[in-house]
Amino acid sequence: MSTQSAGAGTVTAAAASPTEGTTPAGERQVAITRRRPVAAGIVELTLAAHPAEGPLEDWEPGAHIDLVLPSGTIRQYSLCGHPERPSEYVIAVLREPEGRGGSAEAHDRLPEGTTVTVRGPRNHFRLAGAERYLFLAGGIGITPILAMIREAVATGTPWTLIYGGRTRSSMAYTEELVELAALSHGDVVMVPQDELGHPDFATAFRAAPRGTAVYACGPEPMLLASEALSAELLPVGTLHLERFGAKTQTDEPTSSDQTDTEFKVELARSGRTLTVPADRRLIDVVREIVPQVPFSCEEGYCGSCETGVLDGLPDHRDQVLTDEERDGNETMMICVGRCLSRKLTLDL
Known part of the structure; x- marks a missing residue:
C-alpha cells in the first residue's frame, strides 16, 4: 500500500496506528470464518481471532493488514469491516487474472475454516477530521x-x-x-x-x-x-x-536519481555493523543478520519493511511516508531506501 502523493494541492494522510512503530507488527493466526461474493470477481473474507489469543489489534479506517497465503506469498489488503468488532477483520480480494498469483490463491485456496497468518494492522491512510x-x-x-x-x-x-x-x-x-x-x-x-x-x-x-x-x-x-x-x-x-502499487515514474528528479554509493549500517539491537555495497539493497544486507525482517512489495509502497532509524540520514525512496515523516527521519522503508550519510543506525 502506498500513500505517496505529489504536486500542489496534495498531501498524504498518514499517522501512526496502534500497531505502528519502530518494531515490526507481530504475526498472529486467524481463521477464515466466512466467505461471500460481493461483486463479480471479488470475494469478501472474514478473519476471526482464536479465542485463546484474545481480541485482534485495534484499527482505524484506512488501515491494512499483511495476509500470508498458504504458499508463503504476502499480500496487503485494506480492512473494510467495522473497527468496533475486535474479534474479526474483514477484507475483500479482487481476482486479478494478469496478477502474480496472490489474488487467485486467495480466491481458490482459502475456504472457510482455513487458518492463515496476518501481520499488522498498519495505517498510512488515516481519516483526519474535516467539515x-x-x-x-x-x-x-x-x-x-x-x-x-x-x-x-x-x-x-x-x-x-x-x-x-x-x-x-x-x-x-x-x-x-x-x-x-x-x-x-x-x-x-x-x-x-x-x-x-x-x-x-x-x-x-x-x-x-x-x-x-x-x-x-x-x-x-x-x-x-x-x-x-x-x-x-x-x-x-x-x-x-x-496506491495499491508503485507510482508511475515521472521525469521529475528524485534522490533515487543519484548514483548509489557504499555505506555502513549499524544494527543497534544485533550489535553488528555491516557494509552495504553500491550494487546491493539495504534490505538484502540486513536480512543476512536479521532474516525475520518483514517485507513484501520490495518496491517501497506497502510499508511492510518500515524500520526505525536511530542515527544517520536516510535516502527515502518509498511512496509511503509523508514529507513531514521523511524530514523527521524516524523511520524508513529499507527495501528501497539507502543512506545519504556515511552510516545509518537502525533499530534492528
Whole structure:
C-alpha cells in the first residue's frame, strides 16, 4: 500500500496506528470464518481471532493488514469491516487474472475454516477530521473508503462518494453504500464505465466547499488524474490518496536519481555493523543478520519493511511516508531506501 502523493494541492494522510512503530507488527493466526461474493470477481473474507489469543489489534479506517497465503506469498489488503468488532477483520480480494498469483490463491485456496497468518494492522491512510468529505473510489479501491464512510456516518459528517468501476456488476458494496447515504448526510454517485464513461472529478473538485477533505483510492490512472486536478483546483493539503502499487515514474528528479554509493549500517539491537555495497539493497544486507525482517512489495509502497532509524540520514525512496515523516527521519522503508550519510543506525 502506498500513500505517496505529489504536486500542489496534495498531501498524504498518514499517522501512526496502534500497531505502528519502530518494531515490526507481530504475526498472529486467524481463521477464515466466512466467505461471500460481493461483486463479480471479488470475494469478501472474514478473519476471526482464536479465542485463546484474545481480541485482534485495534484499527482505524484506512488501515491494512499483511495476509500470508498458504504458499508463503504476502499480500496487503485494506480492512473494510467495522473497527468496533475486535474479534474479526474483514477484507475483500479482487481476482486479478494478469496478477502474480496472490489474488487467485486467495480466491481458490482459502475456504472457510482455513487458518492463515496476518501481520499488522498498519495505517498510512488515516481519516483526519474535516467539515465534510469527498471520497473517490475506483474498483477495489472502495475497500478502505467503505470503512471511512462508516466513520463519517458515525460522526455525522457530510460526505459524497464518487465510485467508478468497469461495470456495475464489478462494483462491490453498492447496496450498503446506498443504505449508508440514506441514513446520513451522504451522497453516492455510481459511475460504471461501460454505461457512463469516466467519473468527472474536475466538476466535483470545483464544487467542493472549503473545509472538504478529499480521499482517493483506486487504479493508477485515476490517482494520477486526481493529483493533476488537485494541483489546479484544490487548496494545498486537500487530497489524500492510497496506491495499491508503485507510482508511475515521472521525469521529475528524485534522490533515487543519484548514483548509489557504499555505506555502513549499524544494527543497534544485533550489535553488528555491516557494509552495504553500491550494487546491493539495504534490505538484502540486513536480512543476512536479521532474516525475520518483514517485507513484501520490495518496491517501497506497502510499508511492510518500515524500520526505525536511530542515527544517520536516510535516502527515502518509498511512496509511503509523508514529507513531514521523511524530514523527521524516524523511520524508513529499507527495501528501497539507502543512506545519504556515511552510516545509518537502525533499530534492528
